[in-house]
Amino acid sequence: DGGITQSPKYLFRKEGQNVTLSCEQNLNHDAMYWYRQDPGQGLRLIYYSQIVNDFQKGDIAEGYSVSREKKESFPLTVTSAQKNPTAFYLCASSYPERNTEAFFGQGTRLTVV
């Protein structure tokens, strides 16, 4: 089945540690996105990538980093510089053309203690 896989579903880390969230898609989409979901705030864009080896900052990129070495993969690293990392993280992908829709993974809930 085609889709987006995020792993793990739940992740716990100690404060001060970097952590990498995985996102893989087999939809042959060029564009991939990372969003952060907090209660009462909807989803906010962290980073996005339109093509392999290229990515752009979204609205809340501080404290996060990404890479896009393969079309299928867009891992997100939450660094120790992120002041409030506990959140639900969603990965999405789409074709880069304008009138297309994005598909979302099941998300990773990160808790930093």
Add this chain to the structure above:
Amino acid sequence: AQSVSQHNHHVILSEAASLELGCNYSYGGTVNLFWYVQYPGQHLQLLLKYFSGDPLVKGIKGFEAEFIKSKFSFNLRKPSVQWSDTAEYFCAISGGYNKLIFGAGTRLAVHP
């Protein structure tokens, strides 16, 4: 500034009641409009989308939305809700690069 405003954060309805969730947006250009739904414990799913054409859009599970350009609105409607519609609903817009801008979400609870 680009933004999406959802009028209600929490809505409680009884089964068979009609639903309308408000969504207004601010965007300086041509925009695509979406409603997504997140059922408890499940991933975000697309309910419906508007790119162009007929401003009344029909989606899955009996939902529909109307794009009113003059009001910058894209309200979601359903004539008769079911318990299984209990979920969080997100209105979103996109312009260039398909970057989505989401509203804060509306939590809908439907009681039997």
